[in-house]
Amino acid sequence: xxxxxxxGNENIPHILVLGMGGTIAGVAANPExxxxxxxxxxxxxxxxxxHIQSAIPQGVHLVSKQLANMNSRNLTESLLTLLGTSVxxxxxxxxxxxxxxxxxxxxIEETGVFLQLTCGKFAENLGKRVILTGAMLPANAPxxxxxxxxxxxxxxxxxxIDNCPGGIYAVMDGRVCMAMDLAKxxxxxxxxxxxxxxxGSVGLVNPSWLSGAKAVQAAxxxxxxxxxxxxxxxxxxxxxxxxxxxxxxxxWLISNVRGLVLAGSGMGxxxxxxxxxxxxxxxxxxxxxxxxxxxxxxxLLNIPEKDPPGCMASxxxxxxxxxxxxxxxxxxxxxAQSEGKPLTWQDFFARIANLPEIR
Numbered sequence: 001x002x003x004x005x006x007x008g009n010e011n012i013p014h015i016l017v018l019g020m021g022g023t024i025a026g027v028a029a030n031p032e033x034x035x036x037x038x039x040x041x042x043x044x045x046x047x048x049x050x051h052i053q054s055a056i057p058q059g060v061h062l063v064s065k066q067l068a069n070m071n072s073r074n075l076t077e078s079l080l081t082l083l084g085t086s087v088x089x090x091x092x093x094x095x096x097x098x099x100x101x102x103x104x105x106x107x108i109e110e111t112g113v114f115l116q117l118t119c120g121k122f123a124e125n126l127g128k129r130v131i132l133t134g135a136m137l138p139a140n141a142p143x144x145x146x147x148x149x150x151x152x153x154x155x156x157x158x159x160x161i162d163n164c165p166g167g168i169y170a171v172m173d174g175r176v177c178m179a180m181d182l183a184k185x186x187x188x189x190x191x192x193x194x195x196x197x198x199x200g201s202v203g204l205v206n207p208s209w210l211s212g213a214k215a216v217q218a219a220x221x222x223x224x225x226x227x228x229x230x231x232x233x234x235x236x237x238x239x240x241x242x243x244x245x246x247x248x249x250x251x252w253l254i255s256n257v258r259g260l261v262l263a264g265s266g267m268g269x270x271x272x273x274x275x276x277x278x279x280x281x282x283x284x285x286x287x288x289x290x291x292x293x294x295x296x297x298x299x300l301l302n303i304p305e306k307d308p309p310g311c312m313a314s315x316x317x318x319x320x321x322x323x324x325x326x327x328x329x330x331x332x333x334x335x336a337q338s339e340g341k342p343l344t345w346q347d348f349f350a351r352i353a354n355l356p357e358i359r
Contacts, residue, residue: 014061015098015157016090017150019045020083020111021069022104024146026138035141036188040071040104043139048102051139052151060158072104072134077232077327080111084118084226091119091128098157099130102150105184105193108134108170112179113321116168117328117352120180121223124166131157132170132179136190145173145190152202164205167217175199178213181358183318185295198358212358219355224328224348225335233330235259237319239293240270249277252286259287259326259345263319268292268299282310287330287345289314291322298357312346315353325352 019025021041025048028038045064056062067086068079083101090096103111112132123130133153135146153171156164170182173191177199186192200206227233234257238248252260260281264270268290270278278288290307291299291314301313314322329348336343 009061010063012061013095013097014063015100015154016096017045017062017064017100019066020103022072022134023138024102024135027140028138031140035137038138041069045102051147055151072107075107078229080114081226081229087119087130091123091126098128100153100157101132103132103134105134108132108193109183109320110324112170112182114324116180117224118226120168120220123168124217127161127166129157129166130168133172136192156202171202174202176202215356224332227331233258233327235323235327237261237263237323239263240265244271244273246273246277249274253281258330261289261319261322263291263293265293267304269304282308287326289322289326291317291319312349316357
């Protein structure tokens with residue numbers, strides 16, 4: 001998992017490319033006839049870079065490192081810790097101009113918000129960009145989108161800082177967005193991860209999008225600590241639906257779960273059968289966050305019903321993003337309280353949920 005592939009001199013200014021696997025590194029057994037029957041995470045990142053080497057802008061040097069090579073549906077919290085730590089170390093390195101991360105699209109949503117909340121302000125302060133990218137077609141499929149996405153990501157990483165400030169971004173299908181806005185919203189479309197995200201063209205940045213991105217970065221004024229491996233708080237996602245049972249919540253009350261993200265219907269409401277057991281969950285100290293299962297829109301405080309003191313609305317965060325945010329908020333609160341600071345998980349989560357929305 002820690003093998004390194006060098007495609008440039010790491011002692012001169014360079015773009016660091018971190019490989020995490022995914023479809024972009026996938027291989028299909030019969031690419032011509034069955035391109036979607038493939039195994040993800042088969043090719044090393046150094047191999048992927050050889051396909052774009054001739055098109056890299058003059059004077060840009062690449063250094064690559066393999067952190068993982070897997071199907072991103074199997075992403076773990078320990079890998080997020082490794083990735084976050086690697087990104088922060090790279091940003092601190094004066095030889096690194098920017099960072100590109102190749103990643104599977106299934107869970108790129110979680111990684112995008114994780115990097116924004118733990119490395120976003122650090123990257124902005126240093127004037128460096130971290131770029132997430134991936135692919136919807138395996139590397140050997142006809143018309144594979146991985147090479148063009150990777151090339152665009154490298155080009156975006158080394159743009160002059162006047163074009164766009166440092167921060168955590170995502171590039172796919174010729175477009176750029178903030179990484180925390182990237183999410184897969186279609187099973188097969190080539191632009192699936194970015195089609196619903198507020199974005200601009202890689203070649204010509206939309207001024208209104210850039211203004212929104214700057215507003216988010218200005219509002220995010222302090223990164224949250226990266227949890228140590230094995231110290232991520234246990235948080236689960238539960239979806240409200242027709243016929244929801246109280247027992248669904250009861251089963252978690254006898255576990256060591258620290259938080260529950262409730263993916264509610266409509267504006268984030270949940271089944272009345274859950275009211276009593278969720279009240280008990282709050283008395284047990286289990287953190288609750290409400291979001292909507294619709295996948296879009298803002299979940300507002302006290303709508304559709306008044307929220308009890310131990311439950312917070314997610315703002316624009318989808319359930320997978322809200323889960324990562326709640327884990328980071330719980331971890332930050334644990335660390336703060338160990339230092340004698342009277343801060344709660346709500347204090348940290350509120351900063352995340354109230355970030356400006358790019359339209």
